[in-house]
Amino acid sequence: xxxxxxxxxxxxxxxxxxxxxxxxxxxxxxxxxxxxxxxxxxxxxxxxxxxxxxxxxxxxxxxxxxxxxxxxxxxxxxxxxxxxxxxxxxxxxxxxxxxxxxxxxxxxxxxxxxxxxxxxxxxxxxxxxxxxxxxxxxxxxxxxxxxxxxxxxxxxxxxxxxxxxxxxxxxxxxxxxxxxxxxxxxxxxxxxxxxxxxxxxxxxxxxxxxxxxxxxxxxxxxxxxxxxxxxxxxxxxxxxxxxxxxxxxxxxxxxxxxxxxxxxxxxxxxxxxxxxxxxxxxxxxxxxxxxxxxxxxxxxxxxxxxxxxxxxxxxxxxxxxxxxxxxxxxxxxxxxxxxxxxxxxxxxxxxxxxxxxxxxxxxxxxxxxxxxxxxxxxxxxxxxxxxxxxxxxxxxxxxxxxxxxxxxxxxxxxxxxxxxxxxxxxxxxxxxxxxxxxxxxxxxxxxxxxxxxxxxxxxxxxxxxxxxxxxxxxxxxxxxxxxxxxxxxxxxxxxxxxxxxxxxxxxxxxxxxxxxxxxxxxxxxxxxxxxxxxxxxxxxxxxxxxxxxxxxxxxxxxxxxxxxxxxxxxxxxxxxxxxxxxxxxxxxxxxxxx
Numbered sequence: 001x002x003x004x005x006x007x008x009x010x011x012x013x014x015x016x017x018x019x020x021x022x023x024x025x026x027x028x029x030x031x032x033x034x035x036x037x038x039x040x041x042x043x044x045x046x047x048x049x050x051x052x053x054x055x056x057x058x059x060x061x062x063x064x065x066x067x068x069x070x071x072x073x074x075x076x077x078x079x080x081x082x083x084x085x086x087x088x089x090x091x092x093x094x095x096x097x098x099x100x101x102x103x104x105x106x107x108x109x110x111x112x113x114x115x116x117x118x119x120x121x122x123x124x125x126x127x128x129x130x131x132x133x134x135x136x137x138x139x140x141x142x143x144x145x146x147x148x149x150x151x152x153x154x155x156x157x158x159x160x161x162x163x164x165x166x167x168x169x170x171x172x173x174x175x176x177x178x179x180x181x182x183x184x185x186x187x188x189x190x191x192x193x194x195x196x197x198x199x200x201x202x203x204x205x206x207x208x209x210x211x212x213x214x215x216x217x218x219x220x221x222x223x224x225x226x227x228x229x230x231x232x233x234x235x236x237x238x239x240x241x242x243x244x245x246x247x248x249x250x251x252x253x254x255x256x257x258x259x260x261x262x263x264x265x266x267x268x269x270x271x272x273x274x275x276x277x278x279x280x281x282x283x284x285x286x287x288x289x290x291x292x293x294x295x296x297x298x299x300x301x302x303x304x305x306x307x308x309x310x311x312x313x314x315x316x317x318x319x320x321x322x323x324x325x326x327x328x329x330x331x332x333x334x335x336x337x338x339x340x341x342x343x344x345x346x347x348x349x350x351x352x353x354x355x356x357x358x359x360x361x362x363x364x365x366x367x368x369x370x371x372x373x374x375x376x377x378x379x380x381x382x383x384x385x386x387x388x389x390x391x392x393x394x395x396x397x398x399x400x401x402x403x404x405x406x407x408x409x410x411x412x413x414x415x416x417x418x419x420x421x422x423x424x425x426x427x428x429x430x431x432x433x434x435x436x437x438x439x440x441x442x443x444x445x446x447x448x449x450x451x452x453x454x455x456x457x458x459x460x461x462x463x464x465x466x467x468x469x470x471x472x473x474x475x476x477x478x479x480x481x482x483x484x485x486x487x488x489x490x491x492x493x494x495x496x497x498x499x500x501x502x503x504x505x506x507x508x509x510x511x512x513x514x515x516x517x518x519x520x521x522x523x524x525x526x527x528x529x530x531x532x533x534x535x536x537x538x539x540x541x542x543x544x545x546x547x548x549x550x551x552x553x554x555x556x557x558x559x560x561x562x563x564x565x566x567x568x569x570x571x572x573x574x575x576x577x578x579x580x581x582x583x584x585x586x587x588x589x590x591x592x593x594x
Contacts, residue, residue: 017321017325020321020324020325020328021321023324023328024104024143024146024324027104027107027108028100028104028147030107031100031103031104034096034099034100034103035100037092037096038092038093038096038097038100038152039152039155041089041090041092041093041096042093042152042155042156042159043159044085044089045086045089045090045093045156045159045160046156046159046160046162046163047163048082048085048086048089049086049160049163049164049302050160050163050164050166050167051082052079052082052083052298053164053167053295053296053298053299053302054167054171054295055075055078055079055082056079056291056294056295056298057171057289057291057292057294057295058075058291059072059075059076059079059291060289060290060291060294060295061289061290061291061292062291093152093156097147097151097152097153098144098147100147101143101144101145101146101147102144104143104144104147105140105141105143105144108140108143108327109136109140111331112135112136112140112327112330112331113136115330115331115336116132116136116330118336118337119333119335119336119337120335120336120337120401120402121396121401121402122335122361122402123333123335128209128213128217129213129216129217131209131212131213132330133212133216134208134209134212134213135209135326135327135330138208138212138323139205139323139324139326139327140323140327142319142320142322142323143320143323143324143327144320145316145317145319145320146316146317146320146321146324151317153309153313153316154310154313154314154317156306157306157307157309157310157313158306158310160302160306161303161306161307164299164302164303165180165303167299168180168296168299168303171292171295171296172278172288172292172296174277174281175274175277175278175288175292175293175296178270178273178274178277179270179273179274179296179299179300179303182266182267182269182270182273182304183303183307185266186262186263186266186304186307187307189259189262189263190259190263190307190310190314193255193258193259194314194318196255197252197255197314197315197318198318198322200248200251200252200255201252201315201318201319201322202322203248203251204245204248204249204251204252204319205319205322205323205326206248207241207244207245207248208245210241210244210245211241211242211245214237214238214241215238218234218238252315256315263304263307266304267300267301267303267304267305270300270304271297271300274293274296274297274300275293275297278292278293278296279293337400337401337421339420339421339422340417341416341417341418341419341420341421341423341424342418342420343414343418343419343420344419344420344423345419345420345423345424345426345427346423347427347508348411348412348427348508348509349377349412349508349539350375350377350378350411350412350508350509350538350539351374351375351376351377351410351411351412351413351539352374352375352398352409352410352411352509352539352541353373353374353375353408353409353410353411353413354371354372354373354374354394354407354408354409355372355407355408355409355410356370356371356372356406356407356408357370357371357372357397357404357406357407357408357409358370358404358405358406358407359393359397359402359404359405360405361402366405366562367390367393367562368390368393368394368397368404368562369561369562369563370407370563371390371394371559371562371563371564372407372564373557373564373567375539375541375555376539376554377539378537378538378539379539379540379554379555380535380540380541380542380552380553380554381540381541381542381553381554381555381556381557382541382542382543382544382550382553382555382556382557383541383542383543383544383556383557383559384543384544384545384547384550384556384557384558384559384580384583385558385559385560386560388561389559389560389561389562390559390561390562391513391543391559392513392543394541394543395430395511395513395541395543397409398416398428398509398511398541399424399425399428399430400416400417400421400424400425403417411424411509426505426507427507427508427509428507428508428509428510428511429501429502429503429505429507429509429510429511430502430511430512430513431495431498431499431501431502431510431511431512431513432498432513433513435486435491435494435495435497435498436485436486437482437485437486437489437494437497439481439482439483439484439485440481440482441476441478441479441480441481441482442471442474442477442478442479442480442482442497443455443458443478443479445482445486445497445501446458446497446500446501446504447501447504448501453504455478457504458478458500458504459478461500461503461504462500464503464533465499465500465503465529465530465533465534466526466529466530466533467496467499467500467526467530470493470496470526482494482497492526492527495527496526496527496530499527499530499531499534500530502534503530503533503534507538508538508539509538509539509540509541510534510535510538510539510540510541511540511541511542511543512531512535512540512541512542512543512544513543528549531549546587547570547580547583547584547587548587550570551570552570553569553570554569555567555568555569556568556569556570556573556580558573558578558579558580558583560579565578565579566578566579566580
């Protein structure tokens with residue numbers, strides 16, 4: 001488990017984090033009207049709740065006991081009016097509190113997703129996709145309950161308790177003190193319960209993230225699971241993770257099962273004492289009336305029920321606060337790609353220069369070791385070498401996904417760090433070996449919903465690189481939905497779509513990363529044709545395993561263990577009888593043998 005995860009699991013010890021709460025409230029500023037309506041409704045609900053027992057006491061003592069039917073009807077109607085207003089404000093409260101919560105989490109989710117979109121690649125390399133999905137989706141949804149079911153409900157219940165306590169003291173202070181004597185026990189039990197639940201909910205959110213992460217990874221990699229007959233092993237792992245998830249929730253159930261019976265029996269004891277003491281006084285000297293006793297029974301429930309509900313709502317509030325704490329850790333993460341570039345890029349000639357470049361993903365473990373090379377405008381340069389030689393790292397550095405340790409990378413004699421990052425990346429198109437397609441139409445996957453690229457432009461480019469017929473053969477042609485990650489297409493077809501995506505973006509620099517390493521010969525022919533078309537008169541860097549595909553390159557750079565060991569044309573390198581020649585002979589022998 002990473003240090004970050006351990007940090008996330010750490011319980012703050014605070015039952016309520018005030019600073020975190022204030023930060024959440026700051027999102028409600030743009031919804032002041034809805035917040036005000038909810039707050040006003042809360043206050044009025046507390047007042048209406050206190051009016052009902054007062055009216056009930058008067059009805060019993062003044063009109064039922066004295067048999068005054070006319071006044072009885074008036075007060076019954078008055079009570080109905082109070083109930084009607086209570087229903088109206090209850091509706092306003094529930095609607096606007098939940099509306100407020102959903103709009104706040106909408107804003108938070110947008111902020112979080114936008115923030116994540118600009119994070120460094122290294123952050124995603126070190127983070128579980130499942131955990132990030134949990135933060136963006138379920139954790140933020142949990143925050144909505146703070147407003148809809150937590151915050152305002154707690155405030156409402158507390159106001160009711162304060163108002164009811166005041167009415168009790170005003171009506172009969174002796175009976176009120178009997179009821180109040182029970183309150184400290186319940187308050188103490190509630191405080192202990194809330195602290196225990198804070199820890200329990202931290203564990204629950206951690207296990208939910210673990211479960212989401214495991215399921216997301218296994219579903220994505222189900223082909224590997226089945227190919228290597230790992231079904232039973234992964235099933236047993238899932239059972240273990242699911243058991244931990246269940247145990248985390250059972251812990252919360254255990255605390256609830258202890259607290260709520262205590263919370264139920266204490267109000268009953270208070271009612272018994274009120275009836276006993278009030279009844280004795282009513283029999284002895286009529287100092288307590290029947291209306292007061294009945295009103296106190298009613299107010300006893302109105303006093304204790306909110307306290308029990310506060311504990312329940314505090315659970316909701318704490319789950320929301322735990323989720324908010326996790327979300328804000330991502331929002332506060334200083335992982336955004338810094339862009340100090342000031343030079344706008346409208347068009348590049350495409351002269352690429354690496355000068356004594358060093359780079360390491362992990363400090364002091366260098367992957368690129370002082371490489372220098374130049375790609376002139378319009379040239380096609382191929383980079384070859386064994387796996388792990390550092391070929392693909394060059395793509396990451398040229399796109400500024402990572403910052404180099406030492407040296408310079410220039411395009412048109414300007415350091416790439418001086419260019420505006422967004423402008424720079426728009427000038428570089430990359431076709432990767434593992435093509436990623438979204439669950440959308442072919443057209444949208446090609447244009448990435450860029451409104452400046454029309455369907456006619458896409459068709460024209462498709463015809464130029466020779467894949468228009470393939471797309472038109474699909475049901476729905478350019479509007480064919482390729483489903484998640486493009487599963488409806490073959491590997492070669494996905495590669496062709498990636499070539500078309502690169503072509504329509506009209507880049508100054510084109511990078512092809514292992515673009516033909518895992519496709520059939522027919523698809524390879526199509527891709528070779530597409531490669532010739534889109535690399536023509538354009539600065540192109542081709543990273544390849546198959547040496548037969550890069551023989552026409554203007555220059556071939558051979559890498560080994562992060563260093564450039566040879567440079568030259570195909571013929572020149574063969575004549576050197578060095579690393580490239582040996583690699584070529586091995587591949588040629590394998591092809592001949594097959």
